[in-house]
Structure formats: structure tokens, C-alpha cells
Amino acid sequence: MEIGYVILYVADLEASVGFYRDVVGLAYKFTDAGYAEFEAGGVRFGLYERRRAEWLVGAGVTPGAGGEVVVMVPDVDEVFVRLRGAGVDVLSGPADRPWGHRTVHVADPDGFVVEFAEEIPRARQRR
Template identity: 50%
Template sequence: MRRIDYVIWYVESLAASVPFYRDVLGLQVRIEGDGYVEFALENSKFALFERAKLPELIGDRAGRAPCGEIGFLVDDVDAEADRLRAAGVTVLSGPVDRPWRERTLHIADPDGNVVEFAQKLPRTS
């Protein structure tokens, strides 16, 4: 395996989740239809899929959220935190400098999945 091709969040409501990722986080919609919405990113695919449609896709063995975390690299975590707070988003943690040389911020999407924003910090001598 060389890289992750895509991440799909199973969500209760596209009507609630799409505006969060599109309008609050600022992702552009690339494809949508039949319970699926994919956002335009350069390095991989990120999409939402309506949980109610899962039995058609994989049968009755679907997981329940919150299931995981997705992380986005940004240039300025503090500016992102200010923007998200102004949009009414509750910050779960951060911004905070981490020992692995990243400044991070954590929020939750409408389904409770964790969204992290990380800014690479310079090495200190």
C-alpha cells in the first residue's frame, strides 16, 4: 500500500453535515448524488455517505458514530480557531502545541466525529 485513496464518513444527515464541511470548514463539493457527497481535495478523497443508505451498500453491519477522526493541515491553527469560533463551532481542544511539533485544534462535526486541524511547527535547536 502506498497511500490512502479516500475517507468516507457515514453520517445521519447530509442536510446537517454538508453545510458543516462546506460552509463552516470551507471544503468545496466536487460530486454529490444518491446519498453521497465528495469534497474537492488535492491529495485524497473525502466524502460523506448517508447512514440510512448503508444497507444497500454493505448490508446490515454498519458502524455508529463517532467512529474516528480526520485531520487537515492548515497554515495557521490560531486563525482557523478564531474563524471556527466566529462561526459558532465549539472547540474540543486547542490550539495547543504538541510534542510531535504540531499545533493542533480539535472540533466535532454534527455526528460527533472529531476533526483536527494541525499546523507544522519549526524544529527548535
């Protein structure tokens, strides 16, 4: 079993495409019929217009209150400088986490949390 797609339902497809392309830095592939897709390693990352989702899932779709998209990067501090230079509101970080990541958190146009994470030595071992 493997994850093939991660799709977020978004209010404004154009704004979200711009965020994930220009702020996050994912490679944009295409937009078609209310859906946009990005290259994200071995998983397809997509955005779908929330207003179109009802016919797909059979009910209205409301974004969840939690969860996040994690983007692995080689240098979180460099990303932080780029984000601040672009005027992006940083929610937290940069901060070293005991599980072995240095992180920065931002919110996308729909309020989904996006974490940029750099692997660092773990301060706490797993049991």
C-alpha cells in the same frame, strides 16, 4: 498502494455537507444519491447517508467511537478565531503538541472529531 477515498457515514447529509464545506472549508464537488464528495488534496473525501449504507456493506452501520479527520492548515490560530466567530464549539486547543503540530479540535454533526493542524517544530524526536 494508495488511499483513494475516505468516506464517513453520516445521519444528516445536508448538515454534514454544510459543516465540511462552510466550517472546515473543503471544496465541495457534488452530491448524488446520498453521497457527497469534496476536494481534499490527493484523496477523495466523501460523506454517505448512513441509512443507505446497509445495502452497500450488507449490515447496519453505526459510527465508530473513535478516530478523527485531520485537516492541515497554515495557521491554526486563524482557524480558531474563524471557528469561534462562527459559533462552533471547540473541543480543545489551540495547543502545541510535542509531535510537531499546533492543533484545534471540533466535532462534526455526527460526533466525528475534526482536527485542524499546523506543522510546528517537533519538541520530541522519534526513536
